[in-house]
Amino acid sequence: MTHYLDNAATTAIRPGALEVMVPLLVDGYGNPSGAHRMARSANRVIDEARETMADVLGSTPGHIVFTSGGTEADNLAIRGAVESGGVAVCSAIEHHAILDPVEYHGGRVVAVGPDGRIDLDRLADALDDRVAVVSVMAVNNETGIVQPIDEVVALTRERAPQALIHTDAVQALCWLDLAEVLADVDLISVSAHKFGGPKGVGALVVRDRASQLRPLLHGGGQERGRRGGTHNVAGIAAMAVAAAETVAERPIRVPAVAARRDRLADGIRAAVDGVIETGVVSTDRSIKTANMCHLCFEGIESEALLFLLEKHDVMASAASSCSSGAMEPSHVLSAMGFDRALAFGSLRLSLGYASTDDDVDAALAAVPPAVARLRARG
Numbered sequence: 088m089t090h091y092l093d094n095a096a097t098t099a100i101r102p103g104a105l106e107v108m109v110p111l112l113v114d115g116y117g118n119p120s121g122a123h124r125m126a127r128s129a130n131r132v133i134d135e136a137r138e139t140m141a142d143v144l145g146s147t148p149g150h151i152v153f154t155s156g157g158t159e160a161d162n163l164a165i166r167g168a169v170e171s172g173g174v175a176v177c178s179a180i181e182h183h184a185i186l187d188p189v190e191y192h193g194g195r196v197v198a199v200g201p202d203g204r205i206d207l208d209r210l211a212d213a214l215d216d217r218v219a220v221v222s223v224m225a226v227n228n229e230t231g232i233v234q235p236i237d238e239v240v241a242l243t244r245e246r247a248p249q250a251l252i253h254t255d256a257v258q259a260l261c262w263l264d265l266a267e268v269l270a271d272v273d274l275i276s277v278s279a280h281k282f283g284g285p286k287g288v289g290a291l292v293v294r295d296r297a298s299q300l301r302p303l304l305h306g307g308g309q310e311r312g313r314r315g316g317t318h319n320v321a322g323i324a325a326m327a328v329a330a331a332e333t334v335a336e337r338p339i340r341v342p343a344v345a346a347r348r349d350r351l352a353d354g355i356r357a358a359v360d361g362v363i364e365t366g367v368v369s370t371d372r373s374i375k376t377a378n379m380c381h382l383c384f385e386g387i388e389s390e391a392l393l394f395l396l397e398k399h400d401v402m403a404s405a406a407s408s409c410s411s412g413a414m415e416p417s418h419v420l421s422a423m424g425f426d427r428a429l430a431f432g433s434l435r436l437s438l439g440y441a442s443t444d445d446d447v448d449a450a451l452a453a454v455p456p457a458v459a460r461l462r463a464r465g
Contacts, residue, residue, distance in 0.1 A: 094439030145266025173219025231379025
């Protein structure tokens with residue numbers, strides 16, 4: 088039996104999302120930009136999904152721009168803001184979908200503290216009247232550490248009131264009430280496959296302050312001219328169903344997942360010496376989302392650990408570029424001050440809506456002996 092603990096990478100599609108998706112692929116394949124009956128039916132599906140996503144994200148339907156996923160939404164937010172002039176600012180722990188366009192356009196990257204949260208004093212220093220957009224993620228994709236978005240918003244409005252504020256919320260929708268947490272943010276990116284929807288579809292909230300955002304994709308004038316291209320009708324409908332189910336379940340799901348995550352993290356820390364849990368002081372996980380168990384082990388390399396875990400049917404990730412053969416450790420851990428040797432021994436065990444006690448038991452049985460075996464090899 089496979090024990091999947093890599094939900095931060097992608098989630099299993101929710102049955103409700105699949106149920107709405109398949110008929111649209113088979114019979115409801117009309118192009119929503121057309122004029123005939125099948126096209127109008129598809130357009131109604133898009134409109135209903137737009138209303139659902141607006142409710143979930145605390146916005147209005149007119150603010151929702153459907154995209155091909157989180158990467159496109161992030162790039163639209165950054166590049167669309169700076170193409171008319173100005174610079175972008177982001178934190179050093181952003182996903183590369185933010186870091187790369189910020190750096191490409193000559194933007195400013197702000198350091199984080201050892202706790203993995205943006206250094207607000209450094210952010211203040213980076214803000215001036217040239218800044219067009221400030222992007223700070225809601226939740227880090229490697230560590231699960233929640234960023235102080237309210238403080239980022241307040242500081243930006245004070246120091247650079249002309250700047251748009253963007254949040255990559257790709258990792259956040261399952262665990263945080265985005266309608267409340269991001270109420271004062273101008274641009275919000277989400278991606279369906281992180282919360283039980285299909286891959287290849289996402290959304291960007293574009294509130295009124297960001298109405299002059301330049302499009303990345305020009306074409307047929309879809310999305311009010313903000314994003315050209317034929318709509319992925321089935322994917323958009325499935326994303327909306329997955330988002331609505333996630334929000335409805337959140338009050339029960341979050342504490343249940345947190346309890347499993349705590350048992351997992353506490354069990355590994357009790358069984359293995361020389362392990363650091365990122366973003367945690369003692370056992371206080373209050374600045375992390377409920378799903379994330381991110382650990383760094385002394386004296387091992389992630390790639391070898393993942394190989395041993397897979398042999399025991401535990402699917403995880405290193406949350407480090409070394410897992411793909413690169414020579415540099417995770418940029419997130421480097422920004423937090425971890426030395427190279429410890430960063431190369433990282434392990435991300437991320438739970439999701441479908442995770443079970445058996446998954447936790449399997450990881451608890453597999454991780455300690457795997458670490459011991461690797462350390463014994465020297």
